[in-house]
Amino acid sequence: MTTSTTTADSNPASTGQDGSEPNADTPATPNASEASESPAERSDDLAGKNGNAEAARYRRQLRDTEAERDALTAKVEAYQRAEVERLAGELAMPGDLFTLGGLTVSDLLDENGEVDPETVAAEVAELLESRPGLSANARIPAGPMYRNFGQGATTNNGRGGGASHSWHDALRR
Known part of the structure; x- marks a missing residue:
C-alpha cells in the first residue's frame, strides 16, 4: 500500500485566511449556496453541533404545539357547550343547567367524548x-304582584288608589 501525504506548505490554497488548516467541520471557503441558507437551515446545522440548541428548538416546538392544542x-368545549344548551331547550335559559344545576360539559359527555342527549334530557x-320556574313554559301567576293586606285604599284591581281620585279631580276642586 502506498499512501501520499501532503503538508500545509505544499498546498497554499488549502489553508484558511488565518493560516489554520480546514477540517471536516468547517469548510475552507464559503460558497454562494451556503450564504443563501435560511435561518432554519442554519439552526439545523447548529443543532447538529450543539445539543443545547437542538433541545431549545424542540422545546419551542413543544410550547407551540401545546398552545395550539389548548386553543x-x-x-x-365551546361547541360542546353550545350543543348541550341547544338540547336543553326546555329551560327558559339553557345556561341554567350549568350555573344552577352545578354541571360541567364533561358531566354530559358519553365515553366517546360526544354530547349524550339522554344524559342532557335526564339532567334537564x-x-x-x-x-319548575326555570321551564321555558313556566306558568306566571296572574294578578297583583304583591298581596294587599288591607293597608291603604283599594280599587277593583286591588292596586290601591280610588277610582274617583285622580289628578284631574284634585285640580278641579
Missing part, C-alpha cells in the same frame, strides 16, 4: 323537577 380544546328533567 383547539377550548374551541371543542331533574332540574325542572326541583325548580
